[in-house]
Amino acid sequence: MDDTPPSITADVTCRTPGCTANGITFRVGLYAAPAPPTYRAHCARCDTTITDIVEVPGA
Ligand SMILES: [Zn+2]
Structure with missing residues (x-):
């Protein structure tokens, strides 16, 4: 049984001021x-x- 979720x-980049x-x-x-x-x-x-998420294809 393969329950591994897609990933x-x-x-990802944090954009919180002061962080x-x-x-x-x-x-x-x-x-x-x-x-x-x-x-x-x-x-x-x-x-x-974090809202700044950029998928890296093939990584
Ligand atoms: Zn942060």
């Missing part, structure tokens, strides 16, 4: 969520939802 590799990671892009693996938005990421520094 992508993406470059120490603001403007810094991290490459991460994201799993598809059952409801939109399909791909979600949280900043590890400020724990804010």
